[in-house]
Amino acid sequence: MKTGINHLFIPGPTNVPESVRQAMNVPMQDMRAPDFGDLTLGLFRDLKKVLRTQTGEVLLFPGSGTGAWEAAMANTLNPGDTVLMSRFGQFSTLWVEMAKNLGLNVICVDVPWGGGVPVSEYARILGDDREGKIKGVFVTHNETATGVTSSVAEVRRVMDECFHDALLYVDGVSSVGCIDFRMEDWGVDLAVTGSQKGLMLPAGLGILGVSQKAIAASKTATMRRSYFDIGAQLAMNATGYFPYTPPTQLLHGLRSALNRLLGEGLENVASRHHRIAEGVRRGVAALGLSLCAEHRSLYSDTVSAIRTPEGVDAREVIKIAYARYNASFGSGLAQLSGKVFRIGHLGDLNEGMMISALGIAEMCLAEAGARVEFGAGVGAALSFYTEGRLARQPTSVAAR
Numbered sequence: 001m002k003t004g005i006n007h008l009f010i011p012g013p014t015n016v017p018e019s020v021r022q023a024m025n026v027p028m029q030d031m032r033a034p035d036f037g038d039l040t041l042g043l044f045r046d047l048k049k050v051l052r053t054q055t056g057e058v059l060l061f062p063g064s065g066t067g068a069w070e071a072a073m074a075n076t077l078n079p080g081d082t083v084l085m086s087r088f089g090q091f092s093t094l095w096v097e098m099a100k101n102l103g104l105n106v107i108c109v110d111v112p113w114g115g116g117v118p119v120s121e122y123a124r125i126l127g128d129d130r131e132g133k134i135k136g137v138f139v140t141h142n143e144t145a146t147g148v149t150s151s152v153a154e155v156r157r158v159m160d161e162c163f164h165d166a167l168l169y170v171d172g173v174s175s176v177g178c179i180d181f182r183m184e185d186w187g188v189d190l191a192v193t194g195s196q197k198g199l200m201l202p203a204g205l206g207i208l209g210v211s212q213k214a215i216a217a218s219k220t221a222t223m224r225r226s227y228f229d230i231g232a233q234l235a236m237n238a239t240g241y242f243p244y245t246p247p248t249q250l251l252h253g254l255r256s257a258l259n260r261l262l263g264e265g266l267e268n269v270a271s272r273h274h275r276i277a278e279g280v281r282r283g284v285a286a287l288g289l290s291l292c293a294e295h296r297s298l299y300s301d302t303v304s305a306i307r308t309p310e311g312v313d314a315r316e317v318i319k320i321a322y323a324r325y326n327a328s329f330g331s332g333l334a335q336l337s338g339k340v341f342r343i344g345h346l347g348d349l350n351e352g353m354m355i356s357a358l359g360i361a362e363m364c365l366a367e368a369g370a371r372v373e374f375g376a377g378v379g380a381a382l383s384f385y386t387e388g389r390l391a392r393q394p395t396s397v398a399a400r
């Protein structure tokens, strides 16, 4: 019998705030009612704010992030088109596989896992592409498997420097709504996300931001698509409707989640994620453990993939956490299986939750055979979270 709450420390699905959960508890409604647009038009407007696009459009598909990956490609490319992609973790790898499955000719740059998008290699390849054979450039903004955030701005810069006209596709599934994401400034043409990560909702929505350039490309793109066709969807969305039955409960949840994000302010949301993440990183370092991300400049503010010491199976750590402490850590995916466990620090979180995560991780690491100085990780996080907030002359707790 498990008691207490289940600690959900995975990088998605993330914790759904109680207010968002309550907002979804509504009766079914007529999705063709004359006032349905009162709900949906505001969602499109506010999702544009979250993606930071003024000129683009946002589409919502019942599905998940993976569906939005497919919608991005199927709407804007032709079978056999050449695209530039890179693999440096499980999600970027899966996107490459999907591109191949859809019949695209993928130029794939492999980077050891823990690295980020290979900007200079992209620059070289794009610079050599004088005839503009490459139609799409792909970036996994936040590689959730390794805890690496790449610079989309840098990729845009190299595209601009060689006057390359390819469309820019960005997977923002574990970054949008958490860390800085600028569709307009970075010239992102296709921005992919889903509902169950930074947006703090259950899984069920694939979300796709499209630039005007992407919309123009969709008018001539010949890849087969039907359900995911953005033409029909955009036409219906313009008046607040959908060409199929939308998941209205999720839309009400999205309304509530967007209110929270915009109410907090996107800058504040990003700095909160940074602060929460930094506390976790301090804790990990104090335990003598290292992150999968190979350089500080790549550290993700939404997920940390933590390497277990030599001889300690990360799967054991995760198993113990779930069985004994009712806590879920993210597992090591594919080649990282057994080597890392992940702490998701995105969405509806606070410092206390991360102190729990670190404390539980310490117990599980020790029980799985690691040498752990109890409290070291927790202590480092406590120090970081209280930095600059302590009284000058502390009163001894015992003296009172």
Ligand SMILES: *Cc1c(COP(=O)(O)O)cnc(C)c1O
Pocket: 012, 064, 065, 066, 067, 091, 140, 142, 143, 144, 171, 172, 173, 174, 194, 195, 203
């Ligand atoms: C979760 C995730 C996906 C897959 O999204 P689903 O909603 O599970 O289909 C894709 N990319 C990244 C970076 C992710 O974190």
